[in-house]
Amino acid sequence: MQRVLADTSVKVAVSLVGEAGPLVPMAIRFRLADESGAVIYPEVAIGDPGPGVGFEILTDVDSERVIFTIPAPAHQLAGKLNSLRVLTVLVATAEGTTRLVERYVVTKEAILEPLKNSVQTYDEAVLLSLSMPGMIGWEAANDTERQSALIAAFVRLAQLKYRVRDRFINGIDVQRRLALEPGSSYNIDRLELLTADEWSRLSGRFKESLARAQIAEADVILGGDEIGSQRQAGLFSHSIGEAKYMFRSEKPLSLPVSEQAVRHLRGFVRWSVTIGRA
Incomplete structure (x- = not known):
């Protein structure tokens, strides 16, 4: 279009x-x-x-x-x-x-706008992606396709709930190293509603993890995880020429984001579920 x-x-x-x-x-x-x-x-x-x-x-x-x-x-x-x-x-x-x-x-000239439809600008994503090998879908896509995928990835990431603990300074776990009491923590239920001030308070480690997760999810959206898509569809095996791959019989847990994105968010996602009486 x-x-x-x-x-x-x-x-x-x-x-x-x-x-x-x-x-x-x-x-x-x-x-x-x-x-x-x-x-x-x-x-x-x-x-x-x-x-x-x-x-x-x-x-x-x-x-x-x-x-x-x-x-x-x-x-x-x-x-x-x-x-x-x-x-x-x-x-x-x-x-x-x-x-x-x-x-x-x-x-607009800049399609991605941090805290509205992305956690980073497009140029920031391009630079960060250079340290993320194996991005098959991302590497094959053009700028417009990548930006659309990043927006779609942000929508998926916004469906998760996060908890960010204020215990890391420059990547060092100061709580454990100095035997400090647990610091403040931030529960994020609506990623897209964060203000610029709230975003500035979050640790750089969390923000980089979120940025990497967005790129990883964009790669999946662009077709970079063929096997994962087949497993989600319920397939048990996949053949390429003489090579045959067998999957577990159980269908993987359905999440708003891919396994690739979740790997970057370990320690930050709240998986707890509240069960109430109807």
């Missing part, structure tokens, strides 16, 4: 081809809306005077397509991280009217 940066213009080409073949337009009408259906540019026919909404969509029509130049004011995000634009084109022909739809995404 085409992406455009917020507050910039974009050209959108719509092919004049319907289910029955090429269209011979007698008239063309169009409108622009967002993902919720809110109208950004009201329906108007090509060639009609502008509806006075403050800007104009320029069009270029040939025998095969219509090219819309949609200006920057149509791509304001108003506090959102991204938004969808839906361009609906109604082509009137001698046989009737055909509806054509083109969609594209409006996004």
Whole structure:
């Protein structure tokens, strides 16, 4: 899907081809809306005077397509991280009217925003991933695919509950080394609701573990754990040529995140379950 940066213009080409073949337009009408259906540019026919909404969509029509130049004011995000634009084109022909739809995404230059849809920026993730070998799915993906996977990984990580104990300084367990009383601990039930101040209080060890877990989960989402996916699907064996791999008969425990991500979070995840009377 085409992406455009917020507050910039974009050209959108719509092919004049319907289910029955090429269209011979007698008239063309169009409108622009967002993902919720809110109208950004009201329906108007090509060639009609502008509806006075403050800007104009320029069009270029040939025998095969219509090219819309949609200006920057149509791509304001108003506090959102991204938004969808839906361009609906109604082509009137001698046989009737055909509806054509083109969609594209409006996004900020930095798609990942820490504490909103990620625990790190994309560049931080790229740098950290260099110390994480065997990232098959991650290495094969492009920037857009990686960023989408990191956002999906953050959503999964946010389903876990965490406890962070204030006992580590520069990686040293000072509680054990100096025989100190247990320090403060932080229970995190909603990762996505952490404020910048709360995040700053958390240990660097926990934040790096969380960042590594996000990258590991993104790798799984990008197809880096084929065997794990097969086990979750209930398969007992897997063959590649003459090599055959046998799995345990028990299906692995279903968790919001993969085993790869959990390895980075050991010591921080709260697994306790409260059982109450209905």
